[in-house]
Amino acid sequence: MRAVGVVPSRKEVRMLEHPAPSLSHANHVKIRTLDVGICGTDREICTFVYGAPPGGSDYLVLGHEALGRVVEVGSGVKKFKVGDYVVPSVRRPCPDPGCVPCRQDRQDFCSTWTFTERGINQYHGYMTEYFVDDEKYLTFVPPELRDIAVLVEPLTVAEKGLAQVWKTQQRLPWGGAKPGEPRGAGLNAVVLGAGPVGILGAMALKVNGFKTFVYSRSKKPNPKADLVESFGVEYISSEEVNVEDLAKKVGSIDLIYEAVGVPGITFDVMRALGINGVYVMTGIPAPKPPIPVAASEIMRNVVLKNQAIVGTVNADGDAFANAISDLGTFHQRWPKAVRQLITARHTLDNFEELLVGKAFGIKNVIAFE
Numbered sequence: 001m002r003a004v005g006v007v008p009s010r011k012e013v014r015m016l017e018h019p020a021p022s023l024s025h026a027n028h029v030k031i032r033t034l035d036v037g038i039c040g041t042d043r044e045i046c047t048f049v050y051g052a053p054p055g056g057s058d059y060l061v062l063g064h065e066a067l068g069r070v071v072e073v074g075s076g077v078k079k080f081k082v083g084d085y086v087v088p089s090v091r092r093p094c095p096d097p098g099c100v101p102c103r104q105d106r107q108d109f110c111s112t113w114t115f116t117e118r119g120i121n122q123y124h125g126y127m128t129e130y131f132v133d134d135e136k137y138l139t140f141v142p143p144e145l146r147d148i149a150v151l152v153e154p155l156t157v158a159e160k161g162l163a164q165v166w167k168t169q170q171r172l173p174w175g176g177a178k179p180g181e182p183r184g185a186g187l188n189a190v191v192l193g194a195g196p197v198g199i200l201g202a203m204a205l206k207v208n209g210f211k212t213f214v215y216s217r218s219k220k221p222n223p224k225a226d227l228v229e230s231f232g233v234e235y236i237s238s239e240e241v242n243v244e245d246l247a248k249k250v251g252s253i254d255l256i257y258e259a260v261g262v263p264g265i266t267f268d269v270m271r272a273l274g275i276n277g278v279y280v281m282t283g284i285p286a287p288k289p290p291i292p293v294a295a296s297e298i299m300r301n302v303v304l305k306n307q308a309i310v311g312t313v314n315a316d317g318d319a320f321a322n323a324i325s326d327l328g329t330f331h332q333r334w335p336k337a338v339r340q341l342i343t344a345r346h347t348l349d350n351f352e353e354l355l356v357g358k359a360f361g362i363k364n365v366i367a368f369e
């Protein structure tokens with residue numbers, strides 16, 4: 001089969017000939033790849049800062065954001081049939097029998113740091129014509145979401161983040177949903193960054209009842225600001241409103257959802273977090289030298305304002321299920337906006353422009369059909 005991957009030992013990003021997979025377990029499902037989304041992680045792997053091939057292979061097939069169609073099921077498969085659309089998750093459990101999270105199918109919290117990740121870390125990804133996986137790592141996609149379901153994986157970042165927010169706010173005796181209201185009702189949320197993870201996060205926060213703002217660098221008007229405001233979220237440019245004025249504009253900030261991966265702005269905005277607020281970090285910056293931060297102001301706030309800072313990586317089965325559910329809501333409420341997140345669909349031959357060329361648009365997708 002044709003596949004696109006990296007050969008780290010030779011610092012190459014290239015088209016590969018990759019063997020077609022077959023079912024080797026009763027719970028296996030074979031999937032025809034339909035769409036694969038490209039993100040910053042793929043582009044970073046193509047600069048060889050991380051990304052490791054599986055043992056015995058000199059290359060790693062890229063791609064961790066995928067949608068596919070089931071073409072074959074093993075004798076033990078219960079959840080899927082041929083023709084179903086599915087989205088696979090990314091992380092696979094470590095082999096350590098003592099890893100409590102992995103043994104409970106919560107490898108997103110793996111405690112041994114020896115997990116694998118499809119398309120990223122020691123496990124081939126989805127940027128190829130077919131792939132096989134255990135049914136437990138797949139989530140069913142309703143046919144009406146076929147055109148946008150490639151957005152599920154980046155949306156799971158927000159879904160797991162939100163699940164962590166609900167758990168964190170259980171520390172407040174009155175925390176939790178009021179009858180008949182979404183859980184974020186009456187709360188203000190600021191999303192840091194207007195990339196795909198940020199915009200999908202803003203949609204998820206809005207659906208969950210938060211009064212939501214996106215805080216990003218570019219001045220208005222710009223296409224991302226127009227998109228965000230088309231679904232009722234106010235866009236604020238950091239070039240026009242500084243961090244000191246952010247809380248004056250928003251009101252008390254109950255939640256900041258960081259989706260920018262840049263440490264300077266991430267820690268600067270932490271100063272604006274409100275009383276009893278939660279700060280969720282999702283970005284993974286490249287290693288860089290230390291930078292100055294307003295440490296005493298931040299530490300005073302964290303203590304005196306009972307703030308919580310939570311990191312979140314990867315996603316569990318519930319986050320995938322919630323992402324499908326919320327994507328269905330986005331599709332009903334904002335069909336045009338959610339489609340606009342997908343900048344363009346490309347053929348596999350276009351891989352070089354997408355992976356090592358200048359970044360453009362919001363979410364570029366490689367389509368296999």
Ligand SMILES: [Zn+2]
Binds near residue numbers: 040064
């Ligand atoms: Zn990604």
Ligand SMILES: [Zn+2]
Binds near residue numbers: 094110
């Ligand atoms: Zn583990």
